[in-house]
Amino acid sequence: MASISDSAWLARAISLLEADVQRSADTHLIALSLPALHADGIDLYLKDESTHPSGSLKHRLARSLFLYALCNGWVHEGTTIVEASSGSTAVSEAYFARLLELPFVAVMPRTTSAQKIAQITFYGGRCHFVDRADEVYDEAAQLARQCNGHYMDQFTFAERATDWRGNNNIADSMFSQMAHERFAVPSWIVVGAGTGGTSATIGRYLRYRKYPTRLCVPDPVGSVFAEYHRSGDAGLRGPGSRIEGIGRPRVEPSFLPTLVDRMIEVPDRQSIAAMQLLSELLGRRVGPSTGTNLVGMLQIAAEMRSAGERGSVLSLLCDAGERYLATYHDAQWVEQTFGDCSAERQQLDALLHR
Incomplete structure (x- = not known):
């Protein structure tokens, strides 16, 4: 049985966490300025999680x-x-x-x-x-x-820790902020997976609220999640991802493949090129996992355009690029680690502007 002092400390600790919620305004929803896609009836959005007090999703x-x-x-x-x-x-x-x-x-x-x-x-x-x-x-x-x-x-x-039914999770915030947009209910939500907790929260919420929105997880090379989604083999092992923050060398208990409608395997150079492209588009640096998300968004947008579909695609800006100044935002380090990303950059530019 907990002592009176233990109970008092616990009550104070929970109060401090609740106060942090109240002090932190909701993160912003960014509508990407992409005239060519917009003219074809496709809108892309990023929920900017980098503005949290500790700087990330x-x-x-x-x-x-x-x-x-x-x-x-x-x-x-x-x-x-x-x-x-x-x-x-x-x-x-x-x-x-x-x-x-x-x-x-x-x-x-x-x-x-x-x-x-x-x-x-x-x-x-x-x-x-x-x-x-x-x-x-x-x-x-x-x-x-x-x-x-x-x-x-x-x-x-x-x-397990995130309340996917409640009114304070990331999925609920996404749909509240999309309410007055041209396509208020997204056709797709695109989120990378590290633990799998965010994709699980969003996937459950979509079903609970009966939304037709589909969930896509872009997975970097070296991660086992995409193969796990295909095979169902929970014993898979891999080298792990070189895109910091997402992808894993083993199947994690929090990644629930039954909630994911689609996986897209993303080469590293595409992630880096997309990170660079988005940083220029926004006028501020973003992290590499956000680049992976953008690759998934652009692939889905290209497929929607080819099929004559209209709608919105929503993803996350996971963290700021200032955390990666000596690595992913350093041209020499990128060249030595991943090689020349110029061809991938040209391909992504073409998807945006054709």
């Missing part, structure tokens, strides 16, 4: 994971929080750990961007590095056992 997930852990009795005053993360989830969890005055450790690959590492340490978190992406799980669990802490395990609990 993962702010929503981190808050839900903390609430879930608190209400399950897994986290108490002084509990060390441990997470396996390639960056953005760790940044957001570090933000909330500081809010609740809890120690935080992020287990991540050494290749994680320096800007994300700096943000985690800014919020008081500590970074623990591993050599390969598939090592983060066991290392995080072991660290949590060693310090008698709690392994948050976003990859297992993302789809």
Whole structure:
């Protein structure tokens, strides 16, 4: 049985998380200015999740994971929080750990961007590095056992922690903001998958609200999600994605393929080219996973145009490009890591303007 002091701390912790919701205005919906597509009756939108206090879509997930852990009795005053993360989830969890005055450790690959590492340490978190992406799980669990802490395990609990029926999730916000647009109910929603929590939330919400909107997950090369969607083999293993924040080297429990209408496999150079194109279109940098989303949007838009279909396609601007200045937004690093992306850029430009 919880003591009076434990109960008081828990009540205060939940109140602090609820206050964070009230302090944070909803993220903006951006209508992309694409005259050629618009003239053909196709509108593209991005919900800008980079404006959250911790800078990414993962702010929503981190808050839900903390609430879930608190209400399950897994986290108490002084509990060390441990997470396996390639960056953005760790940044957001570090933000909330500081809010609740809890120690935080992020287990991540050494290749994680320096800007994300700096943000985690800014919020008081500590970074623990591993050599390969598939090592983060066991290392995080072991660290949590060693310090008698709690392994948050976003990859297992993302789809369980988010309330997909409620009026405060990302899907509900999307449809509320689309209400006065030319095509208020999107033909497609396009979202990449890291944990799979966002696609699960949106997919469930679409069914619950009886919307005809279809859900597409663009998956970067190296990830196993697309093959899992085809085969149903939960034992798949792969090298992992080089597009930071999405794709996984193994099938994650929170990725639910039954909710996804379509997967699009996206080559890395297309993701980078789309990231560059969108950054120029918006006049500010976006992250590489947003580039992957845009590739999926443009492919669907091209197919709608060819079929004479009209409608809207909605996706997410996951985080800002400032987190990737030394990597994905550095021309030399891109050339050395991915090669020349100019051909892919020309192909995407053609989809936009023909």
